[in-house]
Amino acid sequence: MKALRLLFFCAVSLLAACTSKPPSCNDHFLEGQAPQITSPNLAKDTRMLCYSAYAVEFSGVSRTPLWSAEHLTAKEVEQAKGLQRKNTFHAEERLPAGMRSELADYARSGYDRGHMSPSGDMPNETAQNESFSLANMIPQSPKNNQILWEGIEEATRSLARRDGEIYIVTGPLFEGDNLERLNGRVLVPTSVFKAIYDPATKSAAAYVTPNAPGMNYQTLSIAELEGRARINVFPKLAPEIKASKMALPVPTPHGGRGNARPVEVTSNEGTR
Numbered sequence: 001m002k003a004l005r006l007l008f009f010c011a012v013s014l015l016a017a018c019t020s021k022p023p024s025c026n027d028h029f030l031e032g033q034a035p036q037i038t039s040p041n042l043a044k045d046t047r048m049l050c051y052s053a054y055a056v057e058f059s060g061v062s063r064t065p066l067w068s069a070e071h072l073t074a075k076e077v078e079q080a081k082g083l084q085r086k087n088t089f090h091a092e093e094r095l096p097a098g099m100r101s102e103l104a105d106y107a108r109s110g111y112d113r114g115h116m117s118p119s120g121d122m123p124n125e126t127a128q129n130e131s132f133s134l135a136n137m138i139p140q141s142p143k144n145n146q147i148l149w150e151g152i153e154e155a156t157r158s159l160a161r162r163d164g165e166i167y168i169v170t171g172p173l174f175e176g177d178n179l180e181r182l183n184g185r186v187l188v189p190t191s192v193f194k195a196i197y198d199p200a201t202k203s204a205a206a207y208v209t210p211n212a213p214g215m216n217y218q219t220l221s222i223a224e225l226e227g228r229a230r231i232n233v234f235p236k237l238a239p240e241i242k243a244s245k246m247a248l249p250v251p252t253p254h255g256g257r258g259n260a261r262p263v264e265v266t267s268n269e270g271t272r
Contacts, residue, residue, distance in 0.1 A: 025050035031236035039230035053127035054117035060099035062187035068116035079123035092135035114140025143213035151251030163200035203246035
């Protein structure tokens with residue numbers, strides 16, 4: 001009888017272990033639906049990569065992510081605060097060598113390796129290490145990444161803390177004909193966006209900032225952003241929510257390093 005009980009206990013334990021799975025990739029997306037690239041040119045040579053706390057669509061043309069998606073909760077924000085940052089930047093070995101970016105591409109370039117899903121959102125050491133994959137990085141102006149963009153990331157976390165959970169899609173914009181490449185390989189974005197949907201208020205909007213020094217930024221409706229980015233960032237979001245723009249908190253860079261200034265969107269910027 002003891003042996004039978006032990007066998008039953010082991011079987012139950014094994015079943016529990018098997019059903020205790022890491023988050024599905026779909027857990028990072030609003031209603032389980034990944035962002036959709038709407039431009040055929042942008043969609044060339046792309047690959048989706050799933051991580052424990054975020055997912056990316058990586059481009060072998062730009063050698064950057066085109067988007068990076070998170071479902072960020074208040075609990076995860078608090079867990080992330082207790083972690084010490086470890087700068088474990090690394091090339092993404094799940095990508096073919098000819099497709100991925102390398103540490104050497106960024107060396108002495110004058111650009112930061114800028115996170116799309118930030119390390120400050122990551123709830124544990126595994127997730128934090130994954131966030132330092134170059135598949136989650138763009139060449140970012142240091143005075144943007146370390147000042148205004150840092151303030152935007154913190155403002156985004158404040159929404160998660162306040163309302164319990166948010167969905168985020170972050171990515172680069174490549175606008176214009178004269179785009180720079182690092183080491184002849186990695187395309188430098190002209191701007192960076194962070195789109196947010198807040199289930200508590202059923203509202204959404206996006207920050208957009210030039211990939212350059214300065215404290216000016218724009219807030220766009222999701223519909224306006226999608227016109228510029230050529231990405232359907234929240235495919236399951238109702239058109240009326242996409243068309244309206246929720247009030248986003250003003251970014252406050254750490255240590256008071258400058259005052260962020262929202263600027264008006266001109267008509268062509270919202271529809272290009």
